[in-house]
Amino acid sequence: MKAPNLHALCLTQLAVAAMDHGDWDEAVELSTRARAQVDRHALGEDATMAIVFAVSAVVRGHGWRIDDARADAAHAACLRERLTDFPAWFEIELDVMLTRAALRLSDVNAARAALARAARRLRRVADAPVLTRWVRELSDQFDAGGEAPQLTPAELRILRFLPTHLSFREIAERTFVSANTVKTQAGTAYRKLDVSSRSEAVARATELGLL
Helix, strand or coil, X not given: CCCHHHHHHHHXXXXXXXXXXXXXXXXXXXXXXXXXXXXXXXXXXXXXXXXXXXXXXXXXXXXXXHHHHHHHHHHHHHHHCCCCCCCHHHHHHHHHHHHHHHHHCCCHHHHHHHHHHHHHHHCCXXXXXXXXXXXXXXXXHHHHHCCCCCCCXXXXXXXXXXXXXXXXXXXXXXXXXXXXXXXXXXXXXXXXXXXXXXXXXXXXXXXXCCC
């Protein structure tokens, strides 16, 4: 491939399209291939790769690879600061992806900041229905769900098992911690979500975009 950076960007845009259609398996495949291009060709410090890392953060967050998602989101945010004279649509899309990643990581402040940037730029762009829909959906999510609480990576890992029928003991076996640790982390998550039961936690976390 003579233009690996372009290849990575194309794969990333295809991953975004897959996410938009709810095909997360395809999004994972495409985003993973894009990240592989970045790693293989040492493009990690190229500012144009910010969108690759941002989309990877969304995809990894969706798969509950919290630490990896957090690292990708942080790097995307750093690369974003180096962007100069880029098309508005690119920066809007980037901030939308950073918003989605931050919400998955329960980083409300980062999510609000990225969404505010996207909304400001969107006002200067004509005829952008997809970008407009993305920003509106994220804004509606904030309006409907309020602010997401700050959950730790451990609490987020436990949270993803709550919609299943697994007991705390079985969750502990899958997360390699004790059942008592799972119970403690779940209890802390309940308090942060302001709920008193597992079913309420699932409903509230879904409402906030954490599940």
